[in-house]
Amino acid sequence: MSDLLERLRGRGWRMTSQRRVVAQVLDGDHVHLTADEVHARAALLLPEISRATVYNTLGELVSLGEVIEVATDGRARRYDPNAHHPHHHLVCSTCGTVRDVHPTRDPLTDLPVEERFGFTVAAAEVTYRGLCPSCTRAPAQAPA
Amino acid sequence: MSDLLERLRGRGWRMTSQRRVVAQVLDGDHVHLTADEVHARAALLLPEISRATVYNTLGELVSLGEVIEVATDGRARRYDPNAHHPHHHLVCSTCGTVRDVHPTRDPLTDLPVEERFGFTVAAAEVTYRGLCPSCTRAPAQAPA
DNA sequence: TCTTGACTTGGATTGTGTCCATCGTAGGAT
């Protein structure tokens, strides 16, 4: 995702080691990390990086549209680097695993005007909830 | 909704003035209050009620399925007393107001099997985001 | 009326996120 670094530079970002490291962490797996998890992983690469900088950088990436902020549980927000292709989330109610999914239809088109109450509606997020394959098989707990 | 009090008694709840007051507050408008807002309104009726009790009672109502917990953003969770009629939520990105809405189509039917990754999908929640009428008019919270 | 354990209390604690004064440095200018 050196693409990302290019785009940021193109937007006038001053490129610092901290910002590089945060971008690198997000570029890793397509897991949905919390800010503190991003900070922990970034600190492995750049031990002195501060939490404030991680929060600042994530906030900037979100407002640039490069990263999506996901609030599934009322706990810590999670950051989703897969902002290029629109998608939604499938969450396992037992273990909390999150997968990106792609429904065939945009739910925005299914909200009639009389159900919008004068709002300027910009987006629709769908959270599918259910049990992932391994939690379906072992409903209680299965360390194994 | 003295129904609610009946159901709770039927489930073995010890009926206290605190619990009665929390149920009464939720029964008011169908607004989606935060725990602190519930506490504030409850305190008008029963000044000594503590935050901890409000949190406890809300948590119990949620696990009994009488109230739905809504985590729309990284801010405070909101409590939705309209648990017995399926619906979705329209959230103002600026002020956090939540309205119940009823799309014309269930997004569950738009998630193809090959996008379910073996999950047993049980439910789909849609969160529509936008600006409410008053935040559309006053984008930066500026008093006219 | 008595008894008991479920409930309530408020203060401490944890978790998440923001603010701010100060220091450091990327990158353009010379």
Place this chain on the structure above:
DNA sequence: ATCCTACGATGGACACAATCCAAGTCAAGA
């Protein structure tokens, strides 16, 4: 290559949401 300076980083204080806990209280059955 060196200098300048505005932008970014730092970390500690602060704010807010939620939970925990030990001690006191009281609803409701006997």
